[in-house]
Amino acid sequence: MGETVIALKDVSKIYGSGHTQVMALAPTTFTVETGTFVAIIGPSGSGKSTLLTVMAGLQEPTEGSVELDHQAFNQLSEKDKTAFRFDHIGFILQASNLVPFLTVEKQFFLIDKVAKRPKQTDKVTEIFEGLGITSLSKKYPSDLSGGERQRVAIGKALYNDANIILADEPTASLDSEKAHDVIDIFAKEVRQRQCAVVMVTHDLRLITKCDYIYRMEDGHLTDVTSKIDREKIAKSLV
Ligand SMILES: Nc1ncnc2c1ncn2[C@@H]1O[C@H](COP(=O)(O)OP(=O)(O)OP(=O)(O)O)[C@@H](O)[C@H]1O
Numbered sequence: 156m157g158e159t160v161i162a163l164k165d166v167s168k169i170y171g172s173g174h175t176q177v178m179a180l181a182p183t184t185f186t187v188e189t190g191t192f193v194a195i196i197g198p199s200g201s202g203k204s205t206l207l208t209v210m211a212g213l214q215e216p217t218e219g220s221v222e223l224d225h226q227a228f229n230q231l232s233e234k235d236k237t238a239f240r241f242d243h244i245g246f247i248l249q250a251s252n253l254v255p256f257l258t259v260e261k262q263f264f265l266i267d268k269v270a271k272r273p274k275q276t277d278k279v280t281e282i283f284e285g286l287g288i289t290s291l292s293k294k295y296p297s298d299l300s301g302g303e304r305q306r307v308a309i310g311k312a313l314y315n316d317a318n319i320i321l322a323d324e325p326t327a328s329l330d331s332e333k334a335h336d337v338i339d340i341f342a343k344e345v346r347q348r349q350c351a352v353v354m355v356t357h358d359l360r361l362i363t364k365c366d367y368i369y370r371m372e373d374g375h376l377t378d379v380t381s382k383i384d385r386e387k388i389a390k391s392l393v
């Protein structure tokens with residue numbers, strides 16, 4: 156058994172107030188251990204992104220507590236939260252988080268600068284090769300396709316060797332071959348570094364390599380790992 160790196164206790168999220176209130180996340184208790192690859196599936200508007208952003212401390216839950224790497228998030232100042240996120244979490248948002256005025260490779264050197272360390276050029280090379288983005292290194296985000304931008308964003312999330320990787324539909328703009336490459340990279344990170352990956356996806360074909368599968372419906376999260384026949388899904392692909 157791994158160590159618990161993500162712990163949500165009775166976490167809920169209500170947006171708005173009065174008659175426009177939306178209970179996007181019903182009280183949810185959820186833990187993730189090191190060395191596990193978790194998928195969250197479920198229909199549009201069911202609360203998947205809400206869960207992930209609350210998990211990353213990007214939004215306050217309405218109630219409940221979030222602990223990442225044994226650190227209770229609500230006890231940190233905004234500044235400390237940002238620093239903690241930088242060190243512990245690789246986050247891939249639905250909208251890509253690239254800096255518009257920096258070339259692809261400079262996006263990575265900026266991370267080195269923020270971390271006050273020398274440029275990790277070998278690591279950049281390795282990540283670029285893994286994601287097939289080497290030829291894009293001198294381009295600006297505005298000159299990339301949606302799928303290319305997405306792969307650069309994935310590279311950035313992997314660059315700090317974060318213990319926790321949270322990915323919101325990381326493969327949405329990728330064709331199925333590239334999507335599988337990304338899943339293989341995540342699975343490899345989980346195995347080799349014993350990090351935890353939580354990935355939201357619409358694509359059932361991508362969950363065959365996940366250790367746990369949860370389904371979100373109307374803000375309610377259910378463990379469906381044993382109910383989903385991954386073998387069958389894998390076979391239906393060929
Ligand atoms: N900032 C917000 N203010 C008010 N309501 C919101 C806000 N963000 C999300 N919602 C609502 O909360 C519910 C859950 O949204 P969420 O973005 O978590 O869904 P999702 O499962 O990620 O959907 P998708 O698959 O389309 O990305 C939806 O009904 C949505 O309209």
Ligand SMILES: [Mg+2]
Nearest residue numbers: 203204205249
């Ligand atoms: Mg979403």
